[in-house]
Structures are given as C-alpha cells and as structure tokens.
Amino acid sequence: MSGQKITIEYNDRVVRQFLLATVIWGAVGMLVGVLIAAQLNFWQLNFATPWLTFGRLRPFHTNAVIFAFVGNMMFAGIYYSTQRLVKARLASDFLSSLHFWGWQFIIVCAAVTLPLGFTRGKEYAELIWPINLMVVLIWVVFAVNFFWTLARRREPALYVAIWFYIATIVTVAMLYIVNHLSIPTSLLHSYPVFSGVQDALVQWWYGHNAVAFFLTTPILGIMYYFLPKAAERPVYSYRLSVVHFWSLVFIYIWAGPHHLLNTALPGWLQNLGMTFSLMLWAPSWGGMLNGLLTLRGAWHKLRTDPVLKFYAAAVTFYGMATFEGPLLSIKSVNALAHYTDWIIGHVHAGTLGWNGFMAAGLIYWLLPRLWNKPLYSTALANLHFWIGTVGILLYVAAMWTSGITQGLMLNATTEHGTVLAYPNFLDTLNTIRPMMLMRVIGGGLYLAGWFLLVYNFYRTVKGAAPVNGTIEVYDEEPAPDGKLSLAGTFFSAPTLFWFLAVGFGSMWMFGADLVSTTGIVGAVACLIAAFALVPSRSKAWGGWYEKLLLNALPFTLLVFFAVVAGGLIQIIPTVLVQKAKNVEDRIQTPYTPLELAGRDIYVREGCYLCHSQMIRTLVPDILRYGDYSRLGESIYDHPFQWGSKRTGPDLARVGVKYPNIWHLRHMEDPRSISPGSNMPTYPWLLSHRLDASVLPAKIKVQRLLGVPYGPLTAQQIFDSVDEQAKGIAKDLRASGGYVESDQEIVALIAYLQTLGKALPVITKSAAH
Amino acid sequence: MFKRLILEDSSIWYLITAFVTAATIFLIITWRAVRMPRAEVDKFAQLPFTTDADERHDPSA
Structure with a gap:
C-alpha cells in the first residue's frame, strides 16, 4: 500500500446541528398540522385572527414539514453518510456552518412571513422572492460543499446513495429556480412570470417533483446507506438499486x-402525465422490495430494535404511497379523488409514514453514535413507533373514507345524469365531519409519538459529550485508469446518440413540414445506427458507463440533462403557445385595478387552499359549478389559482351567482349564509383599509408580463379604484351593508364578482 | 404546429415516442445492471461497511 497513513476526523458537528433542528422543526410543523386539522372541525380555532387563520397556517405547516423537518433530516443524513462513503471530511467547515445557519434563518423568515400573509400564492412555493434568493444561495453552498467533498474523496467508487444525493441537488435547483421566476413589485411581493396554464404546468412540474426529488430521492439515498447499516448486512440487490435510480430519474x-387531469390543460400533457405516473410503479416497487429484502435474516431483530421497526414500516409506507400515487393518476380514478381528502390521505401516508419514520429511524440510530452514549430509553422509542403507526393508520384510513365519500357524493347524479344528487356542497362537508375529527386524533397521536422522541433525545444528549467519528486511511490518489474527462463524457457514442435522438425527436414532434420530416428521418437513422453499432461497440460503451460511475462531475451533468429534457419538452411548447391570439372559445379580460387588489387579498388569505377555480370537463362539475373552465379564462392570472383541494366549492364562476351583499355577509360570518360551514370569519377585511398606493407598481409589472393594460397613470389607477369601490359600497348600502368604500372587503368583492365573466372570442369568420 | 399540439388531442405519437424512449432506457440500464460482474456488485454493496472496522468515536474539540 502506497501513501502515508493519516487520520480523518469527520465533521459530525454539523450533522448533530441538523439533527437537532430536525427534531425541533418536526415538532413545530406537526403541531401546526394538528392545529389546522382541528380548525377544519372547529372554525372557532381560527380565533378571528389573521395570522392564525387556516389559509395562512396551512402554508406554514407544509413548508415547515417539507423544508424544515425533512430538509434538516436530509442534510443530516447526507452529510453523515457521504463523509463515510467517500472517506473524506466535509470539504469546508465554513460552508457547512453557513449551510446550517443559513437554512435555519430561511426557516425563521418563512415562519414569520407566511402567517403575516406574505405569499406567492403557489403551493409549496409560497415563500416571497427575497427568501427564494436566500434558498438558492444556501442550496448553492450545499452543492459546493458536497461536490467539493466528492472531489477530495479517497474512495473512487460512488455508492448508489451518492447518486441519489447528486440527483437531488441538481434537480431541486432546477425545479426551484424555474418555478420561482418572478418579477418583484416591492420588497415583499412579486408576480410569477408564468400565468394561467403555463403557471399551472410549471407549478405541478415543480410540486410533483418536489415530492420526487426533495421527499423521495434523498431519503432513498439515506435508506440505501442507513438501512444496511442498521440491519448489519448489505443491500439486498445492488443491481436492483442501479435500475431503481436510473428509472426514477x-x-x-x-x-x-x-395533478391537472380533466382540467383545461392540453390533453396530450394529461396523457403524458398519466402514462409516466403508471410507469413509476415499477421502479418504486423495485426500490421498496430492495429495502424490505435487505432485512432478510434480520427480521427477528425487529422485535427489539426500534430503528429497524421504523425503517421497515417506512419502506412499507413508501411502497403503499407509490402504489396509490399511480392509481390516483388514472384519469377516471382521479375524477373521483381529485380535490378530495383522498389526496390528503395519500400525501400523509408518504410524509408521516415514509419521511417521518425514516427520520425517526435515522435519529434513533445516530443519537448513540454522535453522542457516544446509549439511547436513553429503547422502550420509549418502541412506544413512539406504535403510537405513530396507530396515528398514521387512523389518519390515512379517515382520509381515504372521507375522500371517497366526498368524491362519490359530489359526483352523484340522478335523473339519468342530469341532476345532482347532493346539490348542497355542505351536505358532503357534514357527512365527512366524523372522519375529519378522526384525522385530528390520528395526527395528535403521531405528534404525541414525536414528543416522546423529543424527550428521549433530550435525556440521551443531556450530560453527554458530543463525539466526531475518525478513521485512519492511506493518503493516496484514486487509480488514474478510472478517470473520465468532460470531452470523453460528451463526445462518446452513448451521449451523442442520446442528444441526437432527443433533438430529432423534438424536431419531429414540434416542428412543421421540412423540420418535422427531418426529425423523423434523423430519429430513425439514429436508432438504426445505434443498433448497428451495438455488436461491435457494446464492450467499449459498457466501459464508458463503468467509468461514468466513478466520475462525479460527468455523472452529475448527465443526470442533469436527463431531468432537464423531461421538463423542457413539457414546458416550452406550453409557454410558447399560450398567447391571446391562439386562444379559442373564451378569453379573460384583464382585471380592473380594484379587482387586481382584491385578487392579491384572495392570494394573501390563502383562499386557493380550500377553493379551486377550475371546473373540470366532467358532468358533475359542470352541473354544480357551470360551464367547464377554458384555457383562455385564466390566461392573465399571475399566479394561476386553479387550486388542488375543495374544502369549499369551486369559485371559477362564482361571479355570476350572488349579489355583493351575499359576499359581504359571507366573509363577515359564513354561517349566517351557509349554516354548517367550516370557513373562518374574516372580520379584519371589514376594518382594514386597502393600500391602493402599491397598485401602480403592480400594474406596471403586469404590463411587463404581457397583461394588456393600457398606459395608465398612477392617478388614473387611483381614480379607477375609487370609482369602482364607491359603486360597490353604494350597492352594499342599498342592501343594508354598511362599509366604507376603501375597505379591503370591497376589493375582494370586486374580484370575486369578476370570476367567470370571460369574454367569448370572436373569430375572424364570425366577425365578418 | 404548436397550436395544434396544444389545442388538439392528436398527438398520441408524442406519448408513444416518450414511452418508447423511457422504456428503452429502462431496458438498457436493466441489461447493464444484470451484466455487472459479481465481484463489482459485492464491492459496491459493501461500501457502507468499509470504514466500520476503523471508525472510532473521539470526543470532539
């Protein structure tokens, strides 16, 4: 053995910091989750207070559990395992520290701004633009620290867990940046650059892949490292893990x-989403089986070892959630399940079962190693497992029952499908109330289990000295024959064939006439050439692939190209085509300044979290809410507000249904209009003055984004607001509602009353 | 062309092409994984354990 023997001390300090943050933010996020679940049962728990209202706390809950809880857990697991897998200390203590404190600062900023109503109005992407910039900066810090560590590694081979981490880092960066592209109107507000269907597509491309690449791939990497370690045996099939990785990516x-089935999204994209979701069954279950079978010969340990219990249950929940996901992506199943609690049950099977239990297993496994002290109480950890499991099962079963009940009742028709069986939306709400209460109990049990972990954590760490792992290694360079240069990566036959095939395929599908023909010919020629070369070149191509697995940078770049292709091919056509001149049937009229102000209040209060604005191309939707929504009806909506859940009814055509006074009374006290409703009250909208001074800047940005406003001066904008608001206030007074014209409620009413009033498009032939 | 692709459902070929592309990649990767030499598979699978014998836990500074 050449080289000098040296001792490496791992940076486990940052692992401990992230672990502690996981425990704290997990408790906070879950506590808020139980509170908002309770608010859906008991509207009084909104306390008629803006920052405690469901619409503002729900983004707090989702952001806390995704980015604070799972994020911190992911960083702890990645930093611990990567150092050991590559036999190198993290490259920079400064970057590690900056990463930790920067991430916590972001979480605190989010925890302050979201309840205050500062939001971008897109699910899981609510944080305002200055925080978005911080997230990008800290993510870059994480990436630099990670790849720098890989560059200094003493183990040339890259274990499959590292592949999953690489995919996470590059893909999350891409998704986050694209979905957060915005133009600021002030320090705390911005409008996304995409609108309507573009925004919907980009949002759910991001939203779904946030699940995939934030909640799944890093945790799979953690599974592939920590599960074998806990079971004290190697992964069941390394070959299967390779297939699992590439097919997932x-x-x-x-x-x-x-996420947009049966909506105004173009049909080809809906079919694409459904087909690829069904294809996900194979790799997901491959991974799940690989995880479970790693426990072969170790099942007897589950009786006593809480870590293995958590891992076994987590992997089982992963399998359950990834079976259910594709099932829900079948259009006909989705017609029943979408907008209902079934989706909430599905999501929580994944987050509580897969993410939460993986986190618990990770914490219980790491605690004794990072503090060099046995876990305070194995019995408490076992109790945590059982309470948590019962909690998840109650939660999920309640939401499945509730969701299917909602779907069946809301879609039920009589008289040969011409009349709704349950025309009153509240009939459904009151039917599912017991299940909603069961959710609170299930979530409460899960939270109680987490508090047991917090106590166990505290008692274990109390009085213990933190320790850093060390190993002795030979300070030698990796073997040079495994090196793959960038030129060798990209000017190799497999890469060139891949780029040519994607290029020609895109020309074929998106081009016209000669371009399309060239695309077909090129794609076919590519395939023939590749197959012709297989017999003579397969060995060399295999060697290239083997080298790829030892070279982090080329590997990373190719993973990036693999994920970016899927995104671009979906998004670019949609972004290019959604122009007013292409829209058929109906087209949206730009909002008046007052309506725009009202829309921003609608976004601020998180109304989109309970109300959709998308009437699907389904008979029950049309019978209940009116004519189905057209693509052109939200063409100027920055951000889109199609929604993903109907705790209350759809609002796409609410503007043609009720007088102004109805909306006033409804916002003031929903139960005075709709007995049995669980909607919060919004008394502050009747006392807060509308800040119209921000409108000129907002309209300027809207114009920049292509919304066809005329060249309005600030004074014209204020005059327009004043005139329309006075008209609404006068109408309200005539009906017995007394509010000043400059109150926020007036702007919100103006916005609600414009919904569903898109103009029909007059085609040239019709005009003549 | 873009307009036709967005507004009409006639692009079934697009879906089939995407499916075939993904399926091809899946099969190639599966083939490569199945063909991995036994020794290499074992070496990779053992990577999480290579530092176990050497690792100590020393009090941090």
Missing part, C-alpha cells in the same frame, strides 16, 4: 401533469 420528471 428518467421517469419521475415527466409525471407532474397528473
């Missing part, structure tokens, strides 16, 4: 449109 990125 190639397929997941295409599945986003399944």
Whole structure:
C-alpha cells in the first residue's frame, strides 16, 4: 500500500446541528398540522385572527414539514453518510456552518412571513422572492460543499446513495429556480412570470417533483446507506438499486401533469402525465422490495430494535404511497379523488409514514453514535413507533373514507345524469365531519409519538459529550485508469446518440413540414445506427458507463440533462403557445385595478387552499359549478389559482351567482349564509383599509408580463379604484351593508364578482 | 404546429415516442445492471461497511 497513513476526523458537528433542528422543526410543523386539522372541525380555532387563520397556517405547516423537518433530516443524513462513503471530511467547515445557519434563518423568515400573509400564492412555493434568493444561495453552498467533498474523496467508487444525493441537488435547483421566476413589485411581493396554464404546468412540474426529488430521492439515498447499516448486512440487490435510480430519474420528471387531469390543460400533457405516473410503479416497487429484502435474516431483530421497526414500516409506507400515487393518476380514478381528502390521505401516508419514520429511524440510530452514549430509553422509542403507526393508520384510513365519500357524493347524479344528487356542497362537508375529527386524533397521536422522541433525545444528549467519528486511511490518489474527462463524457457514442435522438425527436414532434420530416428521418437513422453499432461497440460503451460511475462531475451533468429534457419538452411548447391570439372559445379580460387588489387579498388569505377555480370537463362539475373552465379564462392570472383541494366549492364562476351583499355577509360570518360551514370569519377585511398606493407598481409589472393594460397613470389607477369601490359600497348600502368604500372587503368583492365573466372570442369568420 | 399540439388531442405519437424512449432506457440500464460482474456488485454493496472496522468515536474539540 502506497501513501502515508493519516487520520480523518469527520465533521459530525454539523450533522448533530441538523439533527437537532430536525427534531425541533418536526415538532413545530406537526403541531401546526394538528392545529389546522382541528380548525377544519372547529372554525372557532381560527380565533378571528389573521395570522392564525387556516389559509395562512396551512402554508406554514407544509413548508415547515417539507423544508424544515425533512430538509434538516436530509442534510443530516447526507452529510453523515457521504463523509463515510467517500472517506473524506466535509470539504469546508465554513460552508457547512453557513449551510446550517443559513437554512435555519430561511426557516425563521418563512415562519414569520407566511402567517403575516406574505405569499406567492403557489403551493409549496409560497415563500416571497427575497427568501427564494436566500434558498438558492444556501442550496448553492450545499452543492459546493458536497461536490467539493466528492472531489477530495479517497474512495473512487460512488455508492448508489451518492447518486441519489447528486440527483437531488441538481434537480431541486432546477425545479426551484424555474418555478420561482418572478418579477418583484416591492420588497415583499412579486408576480410569477408564468400565468394561467403555463403557471399551472410549471407549478405541478415543480410540486410533483418536489415530492420526487426533495421527499423521495434523498431519503432513498439515506435508506440505501442507513438501512444496511442498521440491519448489519448489505443491500439486498445492488443491481436492483442501479435500475431503481436510473428509472426514477428518467421517469419521475415527466409525471407532474397528473395533478391537472380533466382540467383545461392540453390533453396530450394529461396523457403524458398519466402514462409516466403508471410507469413509476415499477421502479418504486423495485426500490421498496430492495429495502424490505435487505432485512432478510434480520427480521427477528425487529422485535427489539426500534430503528429497524421504523425503517421497515417506512419502506412499507413508501411502497403503499407509490402504489396509490399511480392509481390516483388514472384519469377516471382521479375524477373521483381529485380535490378530495383522498389526496390528503395519500400525501400523509408518504410524509408521516415514509419521511417521518425514516427520520425517526435515522435519529434513533445516530443519537448513540454522535453522542457516544446509549439511547436513553429503547422502550420509549418502541412506544413512539406504535403510537405513530396507530396515528398514521387512523389518519390515512379517515382520509381515504372521507375522500371517497366526498368524491362519490359530489359526483352523484340522478335523473339519468342530469341532476345532482347532493346539490348542497355542505351536505358532503357534514357527512365527512366524523372522519375529519378522526384525522385530528390520528395526527395528535403521531405528534404525541414525536414528543416522546423529543424527550428521549433530550435525556440521551443531556450530560453527554458530543463525539466526531475518525478513521485512519492511506493518503493516496484514486487509480488514474478510472478517470473520465468532460470531452470523453460528451463526445462518446452513448451521449451523442442520446442528444441526437432527443433533438430529432423534438424536431419531429414540434416542428412543421421540412423540420418535422427531418426529425423523423434523423430519429430513425439514429436508432438504426445505434443498433448497428451495438455488436461491435457494446464492450467499449459498457466501459464508458463503468467509468461514468466513478466520475462525479460527468455523472452529475448527465443526470442533469436527463431531468432537464423531461421538463423542457413539457414546458416550452406550453409557454410558447399560450398567447391571446391562439386562444379559442373564451378569453379573460384583464382585471380592473380594484379587482387586481382584491385578487392579491384572495392570494394573501390563502383562499386557493380550500377553493379551486377550475371546473373540470366532467358532468358533475359542470352541473354544480357551470360551464367547464377554458384555457383562455385564466390566461392573465399571475399566479394561476386553479387550486388542488375543495374544502369549499369551486369559485371559477362564482361571479355570476350572488349579489355583493351575499359576499359581504359571507366573509363577515359564513354561517349566517351557509349554516354548517367550516370557513373562518374574516372580520379584519371589514376594518382594514386597502393600500391602493402599491397598485401602480403592480400594474406596471403586469404590463411587463404581457397583461394588456393600457398606459395608465398612477392617478388614473387611483381614480379607477375609487370609482369602482364607491359603486360597490353604494350597492352594499342599498342592501343594508354598511362599509366604507376603501375597505379591503370591497376589493375582494370586486374580484370575486369578476370570476367567470370571460369574454367569448370572436373569430375572424364570425366577425365578418 | 404548436397550436395544434396544444389545442388538439392528436398527438398520441408524442406519448408513444416518450414511452418508447423511457422504456428503452429502462431496458438498457436493466441489461447493464444484470451484466455487472459479481465481484463489482459485492464491492459496491459493501461500501457502507468499509470504514466500520476503523471508525472510532473521539470526543470532539
């Protein structure tokens, strides 16, 4: 053995910091989750207070559990395992520290701004633009620290867990940046650059892949490292893990449109999303089986070892959730399940079962190693497992029952499908109330289990000295024969064939006439050439692939190209085509300044979290809410507000239904209009003055984004607001509602009353 | 062309092409994984354990 023997001390300090943050933010996020679940049962728990209202706390809950809880857990697991897998200390203590404190600062900023109503109005992407910039900066810090560590590694081979981490880092960066592209109107507000269907597609491309690449791939990497370690045996099939990785990376990125089935999204994208979601069954279950079978010969340990219990249950929940996901992506199943609690149950099977239990297993496994002290109480950890499991099962079963009940009742018709069986939306709400209460109990049990972990954590760490792992290694360079240069990566036959095939395929599908023909010929020629060369070149291509697995940078770049292809092919056509001149049937009229102000209040209060604005191309939707929504009806909506859940009814055509006074009374006290409603009250909208001074800047940005406003001066904008608001206030007074014309409620009413009033498009032939 | 692709459902070939592409990649990767030499598979699978014998836990500074 050449080289000098040296001792490496791992940076486990940052692992401990992230672990502690996981425990704290997990408790906070879950506590808020239980509170908002309770608010849906008991509207009084909104306390008629803006920052405690469901619409503002729900983004707090989702952001806390995704980015604070799972994010911190992911960083702890990645940093611990990567150092050991590559036999190198993290490259920079400064970057590690900056990463940790920067991420916590972001979380605190989010925890302050979201309850205050500062939001971008897109699910899981609510954080305002200055925080978005911080997220990007800290993510870059994480990436630099990670790849720098890989560059200094003493183990040339890259274990499959590292592949999953690489895919996470590059894909999350891409998704986050694209979906957060915005133009600021002030320090705390911005409008996304995409609108309507573009925004919907980009949002769910991001939203779905946030699940894929933030909640799944890093945790799979953690599974592939920590599960074998806990079971004290290697992964069941390394070959299967390779197939699992590549198929997830190639397929997941295409599945986003399944969140928009039966909507105004173009049919080809819906079919694409559904098909690729179904294809996800294979790799997901491959991974799940690989995880479970790693426990072969170790099942007897589950009786006593809480870590293995958590891992076994987590992997089982992963399998359950990834079976259910594709099932829900089938259009006909989705017609029943979408907008209902079934989706909430599905999501929580994944987050509580897969993410939460993986986190618990990771914490219980790491605690004794990072503090060099046995876990305070194995019995408490076992109790945590059982309470948590019962909690998840109650939660999920309640939401499945509730969701299917909602779907069946809301879609039920009589008189040969011409009349709704349950025309009153509240009939459904009151039917599912017991299940909603069961959710609170299930979530409460899960939270109680987490508090047991917090106590166990505290008692274990109390009085213990933190320790850093060390190993002795030979300070030698990796063998040079495994090196793959960038030129060798990209000017190799497999890469060139891949680029040519994607290029020609895109020309074929998106081009016209000669371009399309060239695309077909090129794609076919590519395939023939590749197959012709297989017999003579397969050995060399195999060697190239083997080298790829030892070279982090080329590997990373190719993973990036694999995920970016799926995104671009879906998004570019949609972005290019959604122009007013292409829209058929109906087209949206730009909002008046007052309506725009009202829309921003609608976004601020998180109304989109309970109300959709998308009447699907389904008979029950049309019978209940009116004519189905057209693509052109939200063409100027920055951000889109199609929604993903109907705790209350759809609002796409609410503007043609009720007088102004109805909306005033409804916002003031929903139960005075709709007995049995669980909607919060919004008394502050009747006392807060509308800040119209921000409108000129907002309209300027809207114009910049292509919304056809005329060249309005600030004074014209204020005059327009004043005139329309006075008209509404006068109408309200005539009906017995007394509010000043400059109150926020007036702007919100103006916005609600414009919904569903898009103009029919007059085609040239019709005009003549 | 873009307009036709967006507004009509006639692009079934697009879906089939995407499916075939993904399926091809899946099969190639599966083939490569199945053909991995036994020794190499074992070496990779053992990577999480290579530092176990050497690792100590020393009090941090």
